[in-house]
Amino acid sequence: MTTTDSSEGSAALREDIGGSTVARPTAFPGAAVAGALLGLVLLAAAGVLIRDLLVRAGAVSGDTWTHRAAEQLSSQTWADWMWVIPAACAVVGLAALWLALKPRRPTHRRLADYPVAWTRPVDLARRISAAVSDLPGVRDAVTVVGRRKITVQVTAAGTVRRSDVAQCAAQAAAPVAPGTAVKVRIRDSRKEARA
Amino acid sequence: MNRGAAALHRLSIGLFALICLALAAAVILYRLSVDPVATWVERLDTTAVADGIGASWFTAVLVALILLALYWGWRLIRTTIAPQKPDELVLDGSDEQGTLTVPLKLVARAVREQLATQTILDHVQVQAIDDRGSKIVRITVQAHPERSYDELVDVLAPAVTDLKTAFDGSDVHVQTFIHLNPLH
Numbered sequence: 001m002t003t004t005d006s007s008e009g010s011a012a013l014r015e016d017i018g019g020s021t022v023a024r025p026t027a028f029p030g031a032a033v034a035g036a037l038l039g040l041v042l043l044a045a046a047g048v049l050i051r052d053l054l055v056r057a058g059a060v061s062g063d064t065w066t067h068r069a070a071e072q073l074s075s076q077t078w079a080d081w082m083w084v085i086p087a088a089c090a091v092v093g094l095a096a097l098w099l100a101l102k103p104r105r106p107t108h109r110r111l112a113d114y115p116v117a118w119t120r121p122v123d124l125a126r127r128i129s130a131a132v133s134d135l136p137g138v139r140d141a142v143t144v145v146g147r148r149k150i151t152v153q154v155t156a157a158g159t160v161r162r163s164d165v166a167q168c169a170a171q172a173a174a175p176v177a178p179g180t181a182v183k184v185r186i187r188d189s190r191k192e193a194r195a
Numbered sequence: 196m197n198r199g200a201a202a203l204h205r206l207s208i209g210l211f212a213l214i215c216l217a218l219a220a221a222v223i224l225y226r227l228s229v230d231p232v233a234t235w236v237e238r239l240d241t242t243a244v245a246d247g248i249g250a251s252w253f254t255a256v257l258v259a260l261i262l263l264a265l266y267w268g269w270r271l272i273r274t275t276i277a278p279q280k281p282d283e284l285v286l287d288g289s290d291e292q293g294t295l296t297v298p299l300k301l302v303a304r305a306v307r308e309q310l311a312t313q314t315i316l317d318h319v320q321v322q323a324i325d326d327r328g329s330k331i332v333r334i335t336v337q338a339h340p341e342r343s344y345d346e347l348v349d350v351l352a353p354a355v356t357d358l359k360t361a362f363d364g365s366d367v368h369v370q371t372f373i374h375l376n377p378l379h
Contacts, residue, residue, distance in 0.1 A: 017359050022368045023327045032196055032275055035204030038211060039271030046264035053257050066257075070248045074241030078226070086222040093215030100209035104201075108372060114348055116355065116369050123340075123375040130340035130378050175344040 016116050025118055026104035034099045111175050121145040124176050128152060131172035132165055143169070150177065153185045160186055198327045200274035207271060299323030302361070303332060306354050310334065313350050315342055317376060332358055335372040347373050 016022065052064040108118035125143040128150065132141040137158030144151045152169045154160060165184045173180055196204075224232035247253060300323050307321040318337035323330070334354065338347055351371050358369050 016368050017362050017365065022329045022331065022370065025326075025370070025372070029196060029201050029204065031204040031208045032201065034208050035271045036275035038207055039268040039275070042264045042268030042271070046261050046268060049257055049261045049264065053254065053261065056254050056257070064248075067245065067248045070241075070245040074245045082222075083226075086219040089215045089219035089222075093212045093219060096208050096212035096215065100205045100212055111344060111348070111373075114371075117344075117348055117351070117371045117373060119344070119373045119375075123373060126340040126375040126378050127344065130375075133378065134341075172343075 014114060014116075024106050024110075025108040027107050029104050030099045030102045034096060109176050112178050113175065119176055124173060125150075128169045128172045132168050135160065135164060135168055138165070141165075145173075145177070149181045149183055151183045151185070153187065155187050162186060196274070196327075197325060201327075203270060203274060207267070299330065299332065299367075302358070306332065306334060306358065309354050309357070310336065310351070315339075315346070315350060329368050330366065331368045331370050333370045333372065335374060337374045337376060340375040340378050342375075344373060 048065055051060065052066050054060040055062055055064045108120055109124070111117040111119065122145070125145045128143040128145070129141045129152075132138055132143070132152055132154060137156055137160040138154055139157035140155040142153045144153075150169060150173055152165055154165055162184045165186070166182045169182045169184070170180075173182070221232060221236060225236040227233075303321040303323040307319055310316060310319040310321070313319075316336045316338055320335040322333045322335075324333055325331075334351065336347065336351065348371075351373075355369055355371065358367075
């Protein structure tokens with residue numbers, strides 16, 4: 001494994017080209033997917049209205065669907081099952097309102113020393129797991145990167161010191177999350193095998 | 196997705212949400228006989244509405260609704276499919292006599308070819324995007340997690356330096372995404 005942390009030649013990533021501020025990388029807004037679905041609904045509605053227009057022009061035989069729907073609506077009488085309609089409208093409306101207002105989820109974290117370099121929390125977790133797995137006595141490592149805490153779960157095949165794991169994890173995390181608290185859990189695979 | 200496209204989607208979904216909520220509130224308040232909503236709904240002449248839809252002048256309304264639905268629906272779908280379409284970059288030195296432009300897609304291809312020679316990178320993707328008003332050359336690299344971030348930054352540095360030299364003084368931005376493979 002190579003773990004040389006030289007920073008030679010990396011000065012280029014310490015500043016951006018343009019002077020203006022770039023927004024943080026974020027996920028697709030939730031409203032975008034719902035917006036696309038709404039777009040499809042609007043195109044389908046346009047198709048229905050075009051059919052009605054053709055009926056009015058005499059190109060297609062039959063009654064217009066909009067007129068028939070309005071007539072049926074005006075002759076409807078209330079039934080108990082119809083409570084489902086306002087309930088469904090309320091649920092869909094609240095969900096759509098949440099999607100419209102929901103802020104975009106940030107997808108990447110900036111590298112501390114390189115403002116133009118970004119990585120995902122899952123990549124940081126993989127990096128820490130790889131570094132910790134290289135320690136003597138470590139059989140396997142699983143890392144979870146949270147906002148304020150990094151949790152490393154080590155499966156040991158020999159003697160592993162908690163402080164060594166914590167130090168190794170902190171070093172691996174330093175380029176992205178310097179100073180973040182590291183919590184270490186060690187499981188002994190030999191004890192588990194005996195049990 | 197750009198700000199304009201995101202705003203279009205948010206406003207469209209917000210409007211749809213308000214219509215749904217207004218409809219739900221109107222029906223519930225009407226059924227519970229809560230004034231003044233119950234009185235407003237009572238005043239609605241649904242027969243007149245049906246007659247209006249059957250009238251000849253409604254053809255013009257139909258045409259207007261069709262055009263609105265087609266345009267709105269097409270805009271919503273198009274901005275979802277191509278949300279970050281890049282523009283050509285206008286370089287310094289452009290004036291009334293002529294405009295110097297660079298297609299960002301070509302720049303992205305050149306950077307990708309340059310980084311493809313780096314053996315420690317498993318995958319390289321370079322995109323020219325327009326993200327929320329910023330023109331960005333986004334370099335995404337995939338590597339083994341045994342490689343440190345500083346190593347990968349060193350590998351990316353020459354390509355970023357070349358971009359800086361090429362676009363010095365312009366408002367183009369560079370963004371590098373470092374992704375790591377799952378650990379086996």
